[in-house]
Amino acid sequence: MKLTGSQIFIESLKKEDVEYIFGIPGGAIIDLHDELYKQNDIQFILTRHEQAAVHMADGYARVTGKPGIALLTSGPGATNGITGIATAYMDSIPIIVFTGQVPTPLIGNDAFQEADIVGMTRSCTKYNFLVKDVKDLAYTIKKAFYIATTGRPGPVLIDFPKDIQVAKTDFSYPETIHLRGYNPTYHGNLKQIKKVAKAIASAKKPLLYVGGGTILSGAHKEVQKLAKKLKIPVFTTLMGIGAYPEDDDLSLGMAGMHGTYRANMAIQYCDLLISIGARFDDRITGKVSEFAPNAKVAHIDIDPTSISKNIHVDYPLVGDAKLVLKEMLSVLDEYNKIDWGEVRKPWLKQIDKWKNEHKLAYNTDEEKILPQYVIEKLYEITKDDDAVITTEVGQHQMWVAQFYTFKKPNRFLTSGGLGTMGYGFPAGIGAQFAHKNKPVYVFAGDGSFQMNEQELATLVAYDKPVKVIILNNGFLGMVRQWQDLFYGKRYAATNIEVQPSFVKLAESYGIKAKRITKKSEVEDALFEMKNYKGPYILDAVIVREENVYPMVPAGAPISNMLLT
Amino acid sequence: MKRIFSVTVENESGVLSRVANLFSARGYNIESLNVAPINEANLSRMTIVTEGDEAILEQIGKQLNKLIDTIKVTEYGDVPYVEREMALIKMHTDLGTRAEVLRIVDIFRGKIVDVSQDSYTIEMTGDSNKIDAILNLLEPLGIKELARTGKVAMIRENKK
Ligand SMILES: Cc1ncc(C[n+]2csc(CCOP(=O)(O)OP(=O)(O)O)c2C)c(N)n1
Numbered sequence: 001m002k003l004t005g006s007q008i009f010i011e012s013l014k015k016e017d018v019e020y021i022f023g024i025p026g027g028a029i030i031d032l033h034d035e036l037y038k039q040n041d042i043q044f045i046l047t048r049h050e051q052a053a054v055h056m057a058d059g060y061a062r063v064t065g066k067p068g069i070a071l072l073t074s075g076p077g078a079t080n081g082i083t084g085i086a087t088a089y090m091d092s093i094p095i096i097v098f099t100g101q102v103p104t105p106l107i108g109n110d111a112f113q114e115a116d117i118v119g120m121t122r123s124c125t126k127y128n129f130l131v132k133d134v135k136d137l138a139y140t141i142k143k144a145f146y147i148a149t150t151g152r153p154g155p156v157l158i159d160f161p162k163d164i165q166v167a168k169t170d171f172s173y174p175e176t177i178h179l180r181g182y183n184p185t186y187h188g189n190l191k192q193i194k195k196v197a198k199a200i201a202s203a204k205k206p207l208l209y210v211g212g213g214t215i216l217s218g219a220h221k222e223v224q225k226l227a228k229k230l231k232i233p234v235f236t237t238l239m240g241i242g243a244y245p246e247d248d249d250l251s252l253g254m255a256g257m258h259g260t261y262r263a264n265m266a267i268q269y270c271d272l273l274i275s276i277g278a279r280f281d282d283r284i285t286g287k288v289s290e291f292a293p294n295a296k297v298a299h300i301d302i303d304p305t306s307i308s309k310n311i312h313v314d315y316p317l318v319g320d321a322k323l324v325l326k327e328m329l330s331v332l333d334e335y336n337k338i339d340w341g342e343v344r345k346p347w348l349k350q351i352d353k354w355k356n357e358h359k360l361a362y363n364t365d366e367e368k369i370l371p372q373y374v375i376e377k378l379y380e381i382t383k384d385d386d387a388v389i390t391t392e393v394g395q396h397q398m399w400v401a402q403f404y405t406f407k408k409p410n411r412f413l414t415s416g417g418l419g420t421m422g423y424g425f426p427a428g429i430g431a432q433f434a435h436k437n438k439p440v441y442v443f444a445g446d447g448s449f450q451m452n453e454q455e456l457a458t459l460v461a462y463d464k465p466v467k468v469i470i471l472n473n474g475f476l477g478m479v480r481q482w483q484d485l486f487y488g489k490r491y492a493a494t495n496i497e498v499q500p501s502f503v504k505l506a507e508s509y510g511i512k513a514k515r516i517t518k519k520s521e522v523e524d525a526l527f528e529m530k531n532y533k534g535p536y537i538l539d540a541v542i543v544r545e546e547n548v549y550p551m552v553p554a555g556a557p558i559s560n561m562l563l564t
Numbered sequence: 565m566k567r568i569f570s571v572t573v574e575n576e577s578g579v580l581s582r583v584a585n586l587f588s589a590r591g592y593n594i595e596s597l598n599v600a601p602i603n604e605a606n607l608s609r610m611t612i613v614t615e616g617d618e619a620i621l622e623q624i625g626k627q628l629n630k631l632i633d634t635i636k637v638t639e640y641g642d643v644p645y646v647e648r649e650m651a652l653i654k655m656h657t658d659l660g661t662r663a664e665v666l667r668i669v670d671i672f673r674g675k676i677v678d679v680s681q682d683s684y685t686i687e688m689t690g691d692s693n694k695i696d697a698i699l700n701l702l703e704p705l706g707i708k709e710l711a712r713t714g715k716v717a718m719i720r721e722n723k724k
Contacts, residue, residue, distance in 0.1 A: 122582060123589050127632050130577075147632060181574060182632045305626040308619070 002168040005134045005160070006035035009098070012141040014041050015173045018069050020060065020433050021045065022053040026073025028100030028113060031165040045433070045462060048454040050077050052426035054084020055452070057095045059430030062413045063388055065218070067094040067148050068430060074100040075113030078159075079120065083420060085155045086124040090417025091239060092216055094153040096144050103163040104132060118159050126154030134167040142174045151184030152303040153216055184302060188319030188327060196274075196298045196315045197331040201338070203272035203296075205347045206232045209255070209284075212239025212416065213277015213301060214321050215409040220244065222325035223276060229332065231344040233351050235263035237278050239416040242406040252351070253360075256284040257552045258398040261358035261561060264552070266351060267292050268559045275299045277321045280310040281417075286558035300324050358550070358563050360402050369519050369542045371396060371471045375403040377526055378441065378469070387439040388413065388431045392424035392448030394478040396471040398548045400443045422451030425468060429455060432464045439467065439530070446472040447496055456509045459535045467529050469538045470502055473546070481547045485562065506537040513537035566595070567621050568640040568647065568717050571610045574633040575601060583610060586627050592616060596714030607635065611716045640717050647717040651695050652677070653686040656706035665705055672698045683708060 003011065009032060013021070022045045025033045036044050047053040050072045057068030072081045078099040088095045102111040107130075118130045127147045129140050137160075144156040200206055214223055220243040227234050227250050234244045235252040244251055255263035267273065273295040278284070285291040288311055298315035299307050307316045317324060362372040389404055390413040391397040397414055406412050413431060415423040428442035449470050459466055480494040506513035512532060516525045522540070529536045550561035573579045580599060587594050595613040602609045614624060621639075628637045640647070655665050662684070669676060669686050672694065678685035688698055692715060699707070 118578065119581070122578070123585055128578075179632060181635045303630070305623065305630050309623060 001170075003171040004031075004035070004168050005131075005137055005165040006032040008134070008137050008169070008171050009141070009160070009165075010035055010039060010042065011171060012138050012173055013069065016141075016145050017066070018042055021069045021071045022047055022056040022060075022430065023071035024048075024050055024053060024073065024077060026077050026100060026113070028074035028102060028162050029071065029077075029160070029165070031162065032071070032100070032160070044071070045458070047426070047458050049452060050080035051084050051422060052429075052452045052455045052458070054081045054095065054097060055087065055420075055423050055426035056430030056433070057097070058084060058088045058093050058423075059390065059413055059427030060434045061088075061093050061095055062427070063410050063431045063434040065410065067096050067145060070095065070097045072097065072099050073113070074102055074117075075115045078115055078117040082121060082124065083422075085121055085157065087415050087418045087420045087423055088155040089124045089126070091212060091415065092153050093155065094148040095155045096148050097155060097157045099157065099159050100165075101130070101159045101161040104161045105163070107161065117157065121157050124155070125157045126152075128157040128159070130159040131161065131164050134164050134169045137164065137169075138171060138173050142177050143179065146177050146179070147182065151182070152213070185304075185318045186302070186320040186323055188300070188317050188324035190327065192315070192317050193324060193327050194331055196300075196317055197328050199272055199296065199298060199315055200230065200232075200274060201332065201335045205270045206230070206272040206274060207266050207270035207295070208232050208234040208244075209267075209273055209275040209278055210234055210236045210240040210243045211276065211278025212237065214240055214243040215277075217277060217302070217321040218409075219276065219321035219325055220409045222322055222329060225329055226325060226332075229329070229340070231340045231348065232274070233266060233348070235259070235266065237281070237284055237416070238401055238414060240278060241401060241412045242409040245407040246405045247407060252355075254401050256558065257286070257554070258402065258548050258550065259284075259552075259558070260360060260402070261550055261563070262351065262354035264550070264558045264561060265354045268294070268557075269350070270295045273297045275301075276325070277301060279306045282310075284558075285310060286552050286556055286560070290557035358561075362546075366543065367519055369517065369522060369540050370546060371399050371540075371542045372403045373519060374469065374471065374522055374526070374540055374542070375400055375443070377522055379404045381526055381530055382439065382441070385439050387411065387441055388428070388435050390414065390424045390428040390431060390440070390442045392442075392444045393419045393421045394445040394448060394476070395473075395481060395546075395548050396443050396445045396477070398478075399471075402548075421445075421448035423448075425449060425452050426455050428466050428468070429458055429464055432466050433462075439465075442466060442468045444468055444470050445477055446470055446474065446499055446502075447476045449502075450499070453505065456506060456511060460509050460511060463534070465532075465534050465536075467536045467538070469529075469540060472502070472539055472541050473544045474499065475544060478548070480545070481551075484545065484547065485551070486553065502537055502539040511535050511537060513539065515539040515541065517541045565617065565621065566613065566615050567624075568645075568715060569612045569614065569624065569628060570638040570640065570717055571612065571628050571634055572602070572636040573608050573610060573631075574635065575606045575608045576633050579608070579633045580610075582631055582633065583612070583628070586631065587614070587624075590623070590627070592620060592624055596712075598714040598716055609716075611714065613715050638719065640719070644720040645717050646720055647691050647715050648689060649692050649695055649713055649715050650687065650689045651699070651710065651712045653688060653699070653702060653707060654709040655684045655686065655702060656708045657682055657684050661705045665702065668698065668701050674698065
């Protein structure tokens, strides 16, 4: 039997176990929507902005590890999605974005709502396609899922012209696929693994540097085994948060520009830095020439282009983190006789000393609300709930990274690479679709929240109990902090006191909300929010000019921390 | 440092733009780029001449390899290889210069492929040095138009 392109789309996505598609319809995708309307296997989630739809697909993907799907119309629908795609690209998140396109005979004619979305997204997708013949459709969809989810994951876009949506052909979904130009290396070279294992075993002051790739690969257990077995201290990047339990003795928390004192100091004094699924971003390295000056560097990554890109690597190891670490652990069995506790004593003693110096702290006597306190309190009351926490971008994002204690991967969702304000709220909604019957909390700045607040409607429409805590300082806080510290307190274009009443705004959608201004109100408000069945917006008015510390000025060595 | 990359790619639409994009997005330079189909179905070969320090050249090689449409990347650095380039050179000629142009073309074993009353079109093949050399000599005689293909290259086979 012959199926239309739209039917093939649906059947193919069913084969890929897709539950939800996020997006907004339009003329160039209306035929496909007509088919979606006739079935119940896949639910279409109607958002209020395409950027938010893509972030929702991204949030869904980060929680489940399965690709998230967005479906947008041509032209403005597609271009609205680009920020979402670029966000997923920078964080290596598997999403597949389908865009309607004008009929093939009109492509290139500047037709109504035509945009060259394939051209525009070439540099922010892992791959993209324009489907020119319905006969290629099923194979193209298969390729898209394959490319998005294998190797170093990333977004893939399929541009789907209107005439192809109604053209018919025989349908069969390919079982397997082979692309001759695309063969990610999963298994590390055994000789190299042995070399790295030896380097680790003979290092005096080894340090694990754990990035988002660890989470993408599902290698957190192996990292934990490696750390515990050889008593190696661990720090994570922003993207790696959750890959190592932050309440563990060996955890140093996050390193980098707003990293902990202990993590940054450990980097500068370690003699072997073992990087796993991280890419030596400038927010971690600070001044590259003075980064980890005493260390040899081992780097495990599935993407060879990440290795030796920013800093020289002594032991490159290309492969999937989980597979490589598994093999490494069995190689390390050779060293089982060594008493690592004893060997590591001096290094761990030094680490302990750093741990007790310049701890993350805030003024506990303050009667107004300090953001760090809200975050710590939320951790206290949610620590056994398996909550997903998302953030927007700015100071609040760094405070959450510092003050919420993450113990599991895929529970902290944040735009690390692109730093997209407007990510956190929709990503939280997408996460809630995946994290069924479990809590999702969004920490938002008042600035970021206003970038996608229209999605309050989506929360109501699908009755999702997402909780939003706005840490409201009436500033574009992170930019203001830079102006405070490095631009003579000239607060150019960062005062955003003019804002809606977030309570009234929420209530106008029928969402419960509350505003608090005193520390003494925080705990009760958080409990009320937690226990409330539906969505809830908590507008917490915080001390306006609180800064995030430590802070390493951009371009300075990471041991140059401003501490207060 | 100059380096020639020869890249075998799927003959998909957009490949050229992906490669060009890789260079422009990362601020690498393309000195010349040549693309044409090869004798295997649906494959093309791109020959790219670029410049950079060792770290940049290493990144370029890795980034080219990473492209999904890339089947194979060969770098011509240390290995012996043959490189050729072709140029079409249209010369202004008059009675005073025609003989001189012919002599130069002859010395370089070029070919005249089109003639008119006041012009010669010359086909010149060779390594880039040779092309540069003939252009140097022809320049003062009045080059009207020039088209160069950019380099193509292949590894030399081991001779036992
Ligand atoms: C889309 C976007 N625009 C601009 C920026 C630059 N930027 C980074 S942080 C920031 C301020 C964020 O303010 P807010 O959301 O209120 O959070 P706060 O820093 O106050 O916690 C801005 C404007 C950005 N990251 N993303």
